[in-house]
Amino acid sequence: MSLSEKSCTPCRGGIDPMTRQEAERYLRDVPGWELSDDATRIRRSFKFKNFAAAQAFVNQVGELAEQEQHHPEISFGWGHAEVEIWTHAIGGLHENDFILAAKINEAT
Numbered sequence: 001m002s003l004s005e006k007s008c009t010p011c012r013g014g015i016d017p018m019t020r021q022e023a024e025r026y027l028r029d030v031p032g033w034e035l036s037d038d039a040t041r042i043r044r045s046f047k048f049k050n051f052a053a054a055q056a057f058v059n060q061v062g063e064l065a066e067q068e069q070h071h072p073e074i075s076f077g078w079g080h081a082e083v084e085i086w087t088h089a090i091g092g093l094h095e096n097d098f099i100l101a102a103k104i105n106e107a108t
């Protein structure tokens with residue numbers, strides 16, 4: 001099953017975050033996303049033709065996040081948005097983060 005076909009699972013904490021090595025393997029399935037220096041987050045920048053298009057994207061990502069009950073940090077402005085995802089409960093990366101990233105990629 002591809003990542004975008006999966007759904008985020010509730011993550012209560014108490015488990016270890018992914019290692020950098022595991023994260024690098026998952027990254028291959030989400031083109032455009034990069035790993036933070038400390039390997040605890042993934043992020044991607046998006047470009048748009050104007051403010052309204054960036055705002056529409058943010059709303060779409062917000063809908064996805066609510067469906068999945070997994071929520072990214074997003075900042076945006078005229079023609080751009082930056083999305084960052086990690087699993088707060090474990091202070092690092094979980095498969096859920098990559099599932100959301102794959103769904104965001106599909107939506108763009």
Ligand SMILES: C[C@H](O)[C@H](O)[C@H]1CNC2=NC(N)=NC(=O)C2=N1
Pocket residue numbers: 010011069070071072085086087088089090
């Ligand atoms: C109870 C609920 O599932 C949790 O609080 C979720 C909500 N959304 C979340 N989103 C992200 N990115 N990380 C989390 O750990 C997280 N926890």
